[in-house]
Amino acid sequence: xxxxxxxxxxxxxxxxxxxxxxxxxxxxxxxxxxxxxxxxxxxxxxxxxxxxxxxxxxxxxxxxxxxxxxxxxxxxxxxxxxxxxxxxxxxxxxxxxxxxxxxxxxxxxxxxxxxxxxxxxxxxxxxxxxxxxxxxxxxxxxxxxxxxxxxxxxxxxxxxxxxxxxxxxxxxxxxxxxxxxxxxxxxxxxxxxxxxxxxxxxxxxxxxxxxxxxxxxxxxxxxxxxxxxxxxxxxxxxxxxxxxxxxxx
Ligand code: AMP
Numbered sequence: 001x002x003x004x005x006x007x008x009x010x011x012x013x014x015x016x017x018x019x020x021x022x023x024x025x026x027x028x029x030x031x032x033x034x035x036x037x038x039x040x041x042x043x044x045x046x047x048x049x050x051x052x053x054x055x056x057x058x059x060x061x062x063x064x065x066x067x068x069x070x071x072x073x074x075x076x077x078x079x080x081x082x083x084x085x086x087x088x089x090x091x092x093x094x095x096x097x098x099x100x101x102x103x104x105x106x107x108x109x110x111x112x113x114x115x116x117x118x119x120x121x122x123x124x125x126x127x128x129x130x131x132x133x134x135x136x137x138x139x140x141x142x143x144x145x146x147x148x149x150x151x152x153x154x155x156x157x158x159x160x161x162x163x164x165x166x167x168x169x170x171x172x173x174x175x176x177x178x179x180x181x182x183x184x185x186x187x188x189x190x191x192x193x194x195x196x197x198x199x200x201x202x203x204x205x206x207x208x209x210x211x212x213x214x215x216x217x218x219x220x221x222x223x224x225x226x227x228x229x230x231x232x233x234x235x236x237x238x239x240x241x242x243x244x245x246x247x248x249x
Contacts, residue, residue: 001148001170002057003046004110006101007039007075009068010121023219035071038116040078040183041176045146046114047079048181054148057081059108063100065089069199076194077186083199084108088211093122096204096213098130103207105135110171112153117142117175128175138168142177 011017012032020027035043049055060075061084062068072083086100105113118125132139140146140155144163147154153168158177186194204211232238242249 001049001055001112002059002108002110003049003055004101004105004108004113005039005042005046005058005060005075005080006113006115006127007043007060007062007071008036008116008119008121009033009062009064009071010036010119013037013120019220019222023221025217025220033067033070035074036116036119036121038118038120038176038178039071039075041178041180042114042116043075043078043080044181044183045176046112047184049148050079050081055112059084059110061101061104062086063088063092063097072199073191073194074186076197076199077191078184079190080197082197084202085199086202086204086207088204090211092211093213093215094124094126094130095215096209096211098127098134099209100204100207101127101131102134103209105131112148112170113137113173115173115175117177128173132173135171135173137171137173139173139175140166140168141175143174144177144179146174146180 010033011026011028012034015032018027043060046055046058050058058080059082060072060080062072063086066087069085072085076083084104101113113131115128128141129139140153140157142157143155144158145156151170153170153172154165155168155174156163156165158179232241239249
């Protein structure tokens with residue numbers, strides 16, 4: 001069974017982002033970029049399925065700028081076999097990324113596609129669902145456990161009622177939640193080996209796609225600064241402030 005994993009390059013989760021002075025977006029100069037944490041979980045799950053001989057090959061794909069090759073290399077160092085890099089210099093929304101991934105799926109014919117549940121930069125949580133729709137494949141989203149059983153896949157999801165287990169017919173699309181696994185760190189020997197693994201470069205044109213998507217960012221701004229809090233000495237003082245200063249009671 002071949003597995004396709006899709007990974008996105010995002011601003012590292014530990015970075016406090018700054019808005020550009022003209023409000024046109026986030027300032028990415030000298031900002032640490034990493035693989036989206038939910039995509040790391042997706043890679044880890046695919047590699048574990050290969051290690052347990054359920055999968056025979058793990059292909060990792062990304063749609064992004066030339067520097068996204070770093071995230072492909074990280075996935076290869078974690079254990080993926082080869083990469084596909086669709087090079088685009090502009091930020092694209094899930095509606096275009098999912099179409100690019102569909103093009104890769106039609107070419108590669110994997111039995112399973114694993115994505116993160118969401119990218120931490122735009123929090124869209126749309127790409128996996130859109131891809132499943134475009135392919136007309138079953139989807140299991142927010143997976144906290146997956147089990148391949150012949151031509152079927154069991155996906156356990158954490159929902160408000162508890163744990164829900166779905167059975168999907170393969171081929172299928174799965175998106176990963178936080179508790180699916182704990183991703184490994186790539187070891188130095190595997191980082192070295194990853195440099196020799198093949199990475200295919202494509203453009204949107206190779207997939208018969210245009211970057212246009214009908215969405216325009218009008219402005220980006222920081223939320224208002226929080227006012228400092230005040231400590232009060234007694235309940236009576238609190239009530240007085242709520243009544244006379246905040247005027248909420
Ligand atoms: P989103 O729908 O943007 O929240 O992203 C959900 C998941 O879709 C991510 O965790 C990735 O697995 C995948 N994805 C989103 N954008 C890209 C991209 N540009 N390249 C590859 N995969 C992506």
